[in-house]
Structure formats: structure tokens, C-alpha cells
Amino acid sequence: MHPSDSDRPSPNGRATPDDDDVIIRATGVTVSFGEKTILDNLDLDVRRGEILGFVGPSGAGKSVLLRTILGLNPKQAGTIEILGTDYERANDAERLAVERRWGVLFQHGALFSSLTVLENIQVPMREYLDLSPGLMEELARLKIDLVGLAPDAADKFPSELSGGMIKRAALARALALDPDIVFLDEPTSGLDPIGAADFDQLIMTLRDTLGLTVYMVTHDLDSLFQACDRIAVLGERKVLVEGPLSMMLEFDHPWVHSYFRGKRARTIVQPTQTANAPVGAA
Ligand SMILES: Nc1ncnc2c1ncn2[C@@H]1O[C@H](COP(=O)(O)OP(=O)(O)OP(=O)(O)O)[C@@H](O)[C@H]1O
Ligand SMILES: [Mg+2]
Secondary structure (H helix, E strand, O other), X not given: OOOOOOOOOOOOOOOOOOOOOEEEEEEEEEEEEOOEEEEEEEEEEEEOOOEEEEEOOOOOOHHHHHHHHOOOOOOOEEEEEEOOEEOOOOOHHHHHHHXXXXXXXXXXXXXXXXXXXXXXXXXXXXXXXXXXXXXXXXXXXXXXXXXXXXXXXXXXXXXXXXXXXXXXXXXXXXXXXXXOEEEEEOOOOOOOHHHHHHHHHHHHHHHHHHOOEEEEEOXXXXXXXXXXXXXXXXXXXXXXXEEOHHHHHHOOOXXXXXXXXXXXXXXXXXXXXXXXXXXXXX
16 A cells, blocks of 8 residues: 555645555654754654655754664653554553554664574564564564575674675564554665665565555655655754655755755656656555
């Protein structure tokens, strides 16, 4: 299922408040560290079944927002509803229920270095599921296969893997609990263009086959143009615009303009990807 954009006329790309497809809704989110305000009255919607590309200058607060959505970072104001639950106000049982439905690939420290790939994938299973060791091992091996790693990757330590294999292993761990949503923070950084394109293809295939919703922080223009249904841009401490690529190409803001219409972008953007042709939207 791909979200349709044509029935959502809101000027900044937000869905209507009663939209059933919204799986994450951040409203008026403010996050500060001491005197420094990183996010100020930020709004963002993520829709069920989409690949959302989250983009913005380095240091703008993309990872901070991700950690805030996951409840790992306190906010000073605003609400975040994820899968219908306000995580901050939820009780322990409700939080646990939500945590079991998401998987995360963090920007740094994707895997525990002292554990093998198989053991890494089993970490969330041990934490959240009550399964026998044999069943956990079987499930972990299935995840290894799902992300396109060879079976012998299971017993390797992260130091024995290439960058691309680490990303895949980290994705396998993010998929350990069969989540509804996966959060990926810069999943293709450090990969060569072919490895990155393969990873994007894997994400699209998983979204299509597992019905995942994907929240992907990225600087990778190829990913944004080829894999993402919608894009949200962080700037000036809030989401400046969210919508299909066509909306980014039209949006009148210096950073957005130079990012999506700059020299690097022009070498990637296809002639068909002009104002009326949203990428990835069916
Ligand atoms: N725990 C923290 N305490 C204080 N400041 C923090 C903390 N975490 C992040 N920051 C600051 O918040 C700002 C945003 O950081 P963040 O890591 O979210 O940037 P980013 O948009 O993910 O950048 P990049 O694209 O380089 O990953 C930075 O100035 C950073 O120093
Ligand atoms: Mg970051």
C-alpha cells in the first residue's frame, strides 16, 4: 500500500488530523539542551506503509528528533503519538507494547562489538519475547537471510564484517521483533553507491513484502529520489516542509532549493521527476 498525496491538500504537506493512516504524529515538539533549543514547536506526520526520508543540515537535530520519538531524549513541550500511544504518558505495559512494534538502526554503534551477528539479533528477542533459545536462533537465522547476508555471517563479530554487511546485520536486528515501523538513521552512509542502491532496494522490498513503515534519516540524494515516498526537511528547528519530491523541488527556501536543485541533485534527478511526478507514490 502506498499513500496517496492527491487527497491531502494541506499547504505544508500535513495530513488532516483525523487521518487513520498517520502512524506517528509529532505536534509542537520542543527540545532544548541547556540554553540551546534544537527543536522548536516541530510538527511531523509519518503515514502507515510509507518510506519517509528525513533530511536536513548536519547538526540540525535529525538524530535528536529520532531519539525523542523513541522516548530516549526528554522534550520540553509537545506531544508525540506513535501507533496511537503517547509514549510519554503511557504506563509500562503500554510502552512495552509500543516498543515491541518498532525496530531501530542507530547512526552510531549499530551493533554490539562483543557479540556475534546472531547474538546481536537475539538481543531484542531476549529483552521482549519469551522464546526458547532454539526458536530464537532459528528466527535470528531467518532475519539474516531476509536482509541478504550469507548464513556464515551469523557467527562473525562486527569487526569481521564490511561496512555494508554491518548495515545489513543492524537492519536484521531492527527487524528482530517483526516491527511495524523501522527507524533508520543514515543507513547508507559510508556505503559505495552500488551498495547503497542495493540497501535502498532491500528497504523497498521489505516495505512491500512486510508492510513496514520506514522512517529514514539520510543525506543520500539517491535514496531520497529513488526509495522515499515522501520527504520531510528539518531546518530552523522545525519541519520546514513534508511531502513528495515534487513539493521539495517547488519549495521556496534557500537550503531546500540548493539541496534539491543544486549541482549534485541535478546529476541524479530524472527529467520525469518534475513538479507533477511524485517519486515512489503509486
Ligand atoms: N545529549 C545531548 N546534549 C547536548 N547537546 C546535544 C545532545 N544530543 C545532541 N546535541 C546537539 O544537538 C544538535 C543536533 O544534533 P543531531 O545529532 O540531532 O544532529 P543531526 O541532524 O543528526 O546531524 P548529522 O546529520 O550530522 O547526524 C547538535 O548541536 C548536537 O551537539
Ligand atoms: Mg544524526
